[in-house]
Amino acid sequence: MEPQSSPGLPPEPDVHLPRTCVYSERQRRSCPKCGARLVQRYASYLVATRNRGVAADNFVLGSDFGWFCPGCPTVVVESPRMRALLSQGMPAWDVAEEFALLGLVDFDAIPADRRHAELGTDDNPVPLVRFRVDRPPPRHQRKKKGGKTRRR
Numbered sequence: 001m002e003p004q005s006s007p008g009l010p011p012e013p014d015v016h017l018p019r020t021c022v023y024s025e026r027q028r029r030s031c032p033k034c035g036a037r038l039v040q041r042y043a044s045y046l047v048a049t050r051n052r053g054v055a056a057d058n059f060v061l062g063s064d065f066g067w068f069c070p071g072c073p074t075v076v077v078e079s080p081r082m083r084a085l086l087s088q089g090m091p092a093w094d095v096a097e098e099f100a101l102l103g104l105v106d107f108d109a110i111p112a113d114r115r116h117a118e119l120g121t122d123d124n125p126v127p128l129v130r131f132r133v134d135r136p137p138p139r140h141q142r143k144k145k146g147g148k149t150r151r152r
């Protein structure tokens with residue numbers, strides 16, 4: 001089904017780059033910003049959770065639900081897979097309904113002598129590569145729901 005099996009593999013996306021995080025309800029093959037072919041990569045994310053508007057636990061979650069763009073600083077996260085991961089298997093965590101990915105954790109940035117130490121303390125903060133936030137559109141510019149192209 002893939003017509004062009006390019007001779008050279010696409011360049012490896014740089015996971016240490018500050019990226020814009022786009023949530024998608026379905027798996028996407030191409031970048032919503034530049035159209036480049038996305039590359040699925042395992043990465044570690046810092047997840048912030050809220051419980052009724054109050055900040056709850058932050059934790060590091062490693063998964064391959066992110067699709068990275070080799071052409072621009074964008075990562076597309078498969079929301080259904082992220083939700084599934086967050087809702088199962090962590091009964092001890094205070095994982096609330098509301099959550100946000102703050103960014104990628106750059107383990108390479110941890111000094112070698114601290115790698116054994118607990119992460120997230122004052123001495124050893126989580127080396128976070130924060131996601132960029134897209135500016136919301138101006139208020140008067142209301143978008144129609146869905147934004148899908150109608151088919152006839």
Ligand SMILES: [Zn+2]
Binds near residue numbers: 032033072073
């Ligand atoms: Zn792109």
